Amino acid sequence: MKNIWRIVRFTSQLWPFYIAISFFTVLLALMGVLQPLLTGWAIDQLRQGTHANLHNLIVIAVAIFLLDFFSNIFSNISGYIGDQLNARLSYYLSHRYYEHLLSLQQQFYDTELTGKIINRLNRSISQITNFFQFVTNNFLQLIFTTIFTLTVAFHYSWQVGLLLASLYPIYILLTIRSSPKWQHYQTEKNDNLDIANGRFAEVINQVKVVKTYLQEKRELNLFDHHYKKVIDINKPQSKHWHVNDFYRRIVLNVIFFAVYLFIFVQAVHGQLSPGNVVTLILFSAQIRIPIFTISFMVDNFQRAVADSRDYFEIMEIKPSIDDKPSDHTLKLSRAAVSFNNVVFGYDEQAVLKGVSFELQPGTKTALVGESGEGKTTITSLLLRLYDVNSGSIAIDNQIISNVSQASLRANIAVVFQEPALFSGTVRENISYANPKATEEQIMAAAKAANAHEFIVKFENGYESQIGERGLKLSGGQKQRLAIARALLKNAPILILDEATSSLDSKSERMVQEALERLMRGRTTLIIAHRLSTIQAVDQIVTIRNGTVDETGSPTALAKSGGIYAQLLALQTGSSEATKKKLQAYELKG
Ligand SMILES: Nc1ncnc2c1ncn2[C@@H]1O[C@H](COP(=O)(O)OP(=O)(O)OP(=O)(O)O)[C@@H](O)[C@H]1O
Ligand SMILES: [Mg+2]
Structure with a gap:
């Protein structure tokens, strides 16, 4: 119930639609009540059968025609408004969901499956709009029909009125009683659907892996397994519903039986005219509609x-990283970065156990450490995709958690470990940071990234579609586009995570050149396994066991005997074993 109110509040901008629909439904309800009255009146006129009565009967016939005519018009107008309301309702619900998801921290995405997130939205939207459509189209009409019908019934016979009135609480009670069990089944069904569809989206995204490892059948079986469970749960759920419906209808039938008996007995005793009898019978029949409507509505x-529970579960997640208001901007002067005793873990286990180092303005620093030591983690912390557990990170002496995320991230450009691109054109991808970038700016970025050359070879040049996540590009092309994108952002702080890892030596040289251009004059943090990339930096920071092992210039660290020196030794060493070790190290990226 709480959730339904939330939706009502969510969508309070839609009130003109609600009011318009309510107006028409009330009109329609009033017109519905007039019909049996007119019919009853017609019967009494017929019994008298004079000429004057014929005149009245014609008036009644015209009145019934007009009632039908206008209810036709009104119900269509109200249906039209209902459609507009629905389209907007789904828009609001989706928009809020999307907006909320985009505000959530990275941690949320680390654990949730994309397909699941999308599936939950679709399911909730369709059920919520269904429900609201039903309510807006029927609720007021139902209330009014009920009130009018019961009033008239009471007017003719209080016993009939009482019997008809008793239907409501009994019916609602029976429906509500069956609800928790039904919902329990539904939740179980949804859990299975979420798993199946979550995996579905993941498989489609990485279909190449599935095909190469010949796992199509297994994936399909997994999908079937969950859908079969849904079918299995559906059986007791549906049975539960229909058994309950059977009981509800029996109650309804018994009460109607009593109502008719009463009407007939009263008619025989002369307490009701034949016209009254017809009116009452029509009213009793009419009251079945709101009763069924109620049960549909409850259903x-x-x-x-049940279906929007997951939606609201996600909507209730508070972003765990609290953003500062937009007037808390990061005031950048020299772009000096410092990590001060940073401790961080994704879960209880600490990845970084007190990391301190500084990036001098406009210089290049390389992070060196074995795979899984936390190099990428350090960059994520600088971007504040996660909050540190203790210690702090500061840029120009401003702690990053004290400034707005937008102003922080506006000053940092990143080339990610995996060059994540979007579907769309080459141009759109390069200008992602600034969609208003001019032709010259885009081309300059592409040239500096050594990407221009391959882009113009494409049939459509900068307008070429690169496929989802850049699937139509080679690894090196993707990386160069990612570098062009970072170049165009033109931020004073730059993070390069293994930007040359998947390249052959020629492309590596080209990318290296591009990177050199990109790094000029910026405070840069480079993570690279390749010594060629690292040798030209101003400072190396080595990470071991979650802390900084050494900090110094490449020349100083070459002699210290630490990780960097070992790497160098491996490279210059000639034995097969050391070469293998070096290869293994380089491949880890
Ligand atoms: N999103 C995440 N959730 C939980 N644990 C994570 C997450 N990302 C990384 N980790 C863990 O944190 C540790 C550090 O990972 P990180 O990606 O920072 O390593 P890395 O030094 O960049 O390694 P590589 O050189 O292989 O890229 C690893 O043990 C990894 O398992
Ligand atoms: Mg990494």
Whole structure:
């Protein structure tokens, strides 16, 4: 129930639609009540059968025609407004969800499956809009029909009125009683659907791996397994629903039986005219509609609650990284970065156990350490994708958690370990940081990244589609586009995570050149396994066991006997064993 109110609040901008629909439904309800009254009146006129009565009967016929005519018009207008309301309702729900997801910290995405997140949205949207459509189209009409019908029934016979009124609580009670069990089944079904569809999206995304490892069948079986579970759960769930519906209808039938008996007995005793009898019977029949509507509504409600539970679960997650307001901007002067005794772990286990080092303005620093030591983690912390557990990171003496995330990230360009691109054109990808970039700016970035050359060889040049995540590009091409994208951002601080890892020596040289251009004059943090990249830096910071092992210039560290010196020795060493070791190290990226 709480969730339904949340949706109502969410969508309070839609009130003109709600009011318009309510207006028409009330009109329609009023018109619905007039019909049986007119029919009852017609019967009494018929019994008298004079000429004057014929005149009245014609008036009644015209009135019924007009009622039908206008209810036709009104119901279509109200349906039209209902459609507009629905389209907007799904838009609001999706928009809020998307907006909220984009505000969530990286940690959320580390654990949730993409397919699951999307599946939850689609399911909730369709059930919530269904429910609201049903409610807006029926609720007020239902209330009014009920009130009018019961009033008229009470007017003719209080016993009939009472019997009809008793239907509501009994019916609602029976429906509500069956609800928790039904919802329990539904949640279980949704869990299975989420797993199946989450995996589905993941498989489609990485279909190459599935095919290469010949796992199509297994993936399909896994999918079937969960869908079969849904079918299995559906059986008791549906049975539960129909058994309950059977009982509800029995109650309904018994009460109607009593109602008719009463009407007939009263008619025989002359307490009701034949016209009254017809009116009452029509009213009693009419009251079945709101009763069924209620049960449909409760049913729809159950569905909406069960199916939107996950949606609201996600909506309730508070971003764990609290952002500072936009007036807390990072004031950049020299772009000096310092890590002060930073401790961090993704879970209980600490990855960084007190890391301190400084990046001098406009210089290049290389992070060296074995795979899994936390190099990429350090860059994520600088971007504040995660918060440190203790210690601090500062840029120009401003602690990054005290400034807005937007102002922090505006000053840092990153070439990620995996060059993540978007579907769309080459141009769109390069200008991602600034969609308003001019032709010259885009081309200059591409040239500096040594990408221009291969881009113009494409049939459509800068307008070529690169496929989802850049799938139509080679590894090196992707990296160069990612470098061009970072170049165009033109930020004073630069992070390069293994930007040359998957390249042959010629492309590596080209990318290296591009990187040199990119790094000029910027405070740069480079993570590279290749010594060629590292040798030209101003400072090397080596990481071992979650702390800084050594800090110094390449020449100083070459002599110290630490990780860097070992790497150098491996490279200059000639034995097969040391070469293998070096290769293994280089391949780790
Ligand atoms: N999103 C995450 N959630 C939980 N643990 C993570 C996550 N990302 C990394 N880790 C763990 O943190 C540790 C450091 O990972 P990180 O990616 O920083 O290593 P790295 O030094 O960049 O390694 P490589 O040289 O292989 O890229 C690893 O043990 C890894 O298992
Ligand atoms: Mg890494």
